Amino acid sequence: MTARNLFLLPGDGIGPEAMDEVRKIIAYMNEAMNAGFVIGEGLVGGSAYDAHGAAISEDDMKKALAADAVLFGAVGGPKWDSVPYEVRPEAGLLRLRKDLELFANLRPAICYPALASASSLKPELVEGLDILIIRELTGGVYFGEPKEIIDLGNGQKRGIDTQVYDTYEIERIAGVAFEMARTRQNRVCSMEKRNVMKSGVLWNQVVTETHKAKYSDVQLEHMLADAGGMQLVRQPKQFDVIVTDNLFGDMLSDVAAMLTGSLGMLPSASLGAPDGKTGKRKALYEPVHGSAPDIAGKGIANPIAMIASFAMCLRYSFNLVKEADNLEKAIANVLDKGIRTADIMAEGAKKVGTVEMGQAILAEFKTLSA
Numbered sequence: 001m002t003a004r005n006l007f008l009l010p011g012d013g014i015g016p017e018a019m020d021e022v023r024k025i026i027a028y029m030n031e032a033m034n035a036g037f038v039i040g041e042g043l044v045g046g047s048a049y050d051a052h053g054a055a056i057s058e059d060d061m062k063k064a065l066a067a068d069a070v071l072f073g074a075v076g077g078p079k080w081d082s083v084p085y086e087v088r089p090e091a092g093l094l095r096l097r098k099d100l101e102l103f104a105n106l107r108p109a110i111c112y113p114a115l116a117s118a119s120s121l122k123p124e125l126v127e128g129l130d131i132l133i134i135r136e137l138t139g140g141v142y143f144g145e146p147k148e149i150i151d152l153g154n155g156q157k158r159g160i161d162t163q164v165y166d167t168y169e170i171e172r173i174a175g176v177a178f179e180m181a182r183t184r185q186n187r188v189c190s191m192e193k194r195n196v197m198k199s200g201v202l203w204n205q206v207v208t209e210t211h212k213a214k215y216s217d218v219q220l221e222h223m224l225a226d227a228g229g230m231q232l233v234r235q236p237k238q239f240d241v242i243v244t245d246n247l248f249g250d251m252l253s254d255v256a257a258m259l260t261g262s263l264g265m266l267p268s269a270s271l272g273a274p275d276g277k278t279g280k281r282k283a284l285y286e287p288v289h290g291s292a293p294d295i296a297g298k299g300i301a302n303p304i305a306m307i308a309s310f311a312m313c314l315r316y317s318f319n320l321v322k323e324a325d326n327l328e329k330a331i332a333n334v335l336d337k338g339i340r341t342a343d344i345m346a347e348g349a350k351k352v353g354t355v356e357m358g359q360a361i362l363a364e365f366k367t368l369s370a
């Protein structure tokens with residue numbers, strides 16, 4: 001079997017603790033399922049700065065570029081608050097996103113039935129919620145030029161950001177959304193503001209044309225982004241895949257995330273274009289949470305976001321759909337049994353640490369895979 005090359009960048013704070021639990025799942029898959037994962041490991045963030053004086057070394061960047069997928073923990077912490085701006089911990093993540101050309105950010109919002117009561121919405125609105133927000137990550141108003149503050153000379157200044165999208169940027173993100181929808185409920189909702197923005201008019205046209213040309217088997221709906229935000233908190237279960245631009249995606253994915261409860265539960269993936277030769281996309285998988293310096297080293301971090309990020313990696317980088325389903329089911333079953341880390345603790349549940357949570361999920365995964 002061909003090797004599956006994974007590059008691990010555990011990072012700082014709780015990153016390494018959470019990554020250790022994924023490592024155990026990988027070891028089991030290699031041993032019991034002959035999965036063929038070949039693991040490389042490097043440093044990123046503060047730990048890379050301490051070792052190399054950079055947020056990621058050139059050698060580790062090369063390894064990340066050569067891997068089939070990168071698993072990223074978290075970076076940052078008070079220890080590195082005053083390091084120079086160019087080598088601050090986050091610079092490592094930004095460099096990876098840029099060099100791997102990761103233009104599509106996938107943020108699932110899954111509400112495990114056992115945690116429905118932890119949501120700020122009524123349990124019946126979120127129980128069983130499973131939506132995927134696809135945010136364009138490398139274009140739009142965060143990067144468009146001109147981007148400046150100019151002095152108008154009359155005591156006034158003007159702040160300018162430019163929202164700009166070219167056809168190819170919209171085509172490729174729409175393509176990712178339609179492809180992902182085919183692996184789910186086959187429905188895409190595209191969100192923009194075509195009523196007030198020219199980039200929204202073009203977004204709408206290009207998504208419609210891409211759909212017609214290549215993906216007409218997928219159900220497509222368009223929604224204005226403000227209405228979409230409202231629908232997300234009114235009736236979130238109506239959505240399957242949502243595709244939107246960088247700015248709206250930034251906000252809508254955070255709204256969707258909070259429907260599901262804790263930060264310790266949320267995985268994400270960032271994907272690039274398919275390789276011309278192999279057809280494989282560059283990919284980086286990471287939990288949404290940061291390095292949580294307040295609990296680092298205490299053995300109490302929730303490893304679920306990291307493990308669920310690995311489940312996304314199995315699904316999207318290696319097409320191991322059954323294994324990904326089983327791993328996600330294992331997480332749900334463990335929560336059903338009332339096993340909880342401190343951040344998602346509920347009355348009557350059993351409180352466990354990072355390692356016990358990892359062990360419980362692995363044990364369930366083994367049972368489901370048997």
Ligand code: NAD
Nearest residue numbers: 074075076077263264289290291292293294295301302343
């Ligand atoms: P954070 O996500 O690290 O923590 C926010 C709160 O949530 C903390 O109270 C933390 O204990 C809790 N929390 C987060 N993940 C948890 C988990 N898995 N289990 C249990 N509790 C969890 O955000 P922050 O405190 O704003 O930032 C801390 C550091 O992380 C900063 O240096 C920040 O720059 C960095 N950061 C990194 C990333 C990344 O690596 N992608 C993302 C966000 C923040």
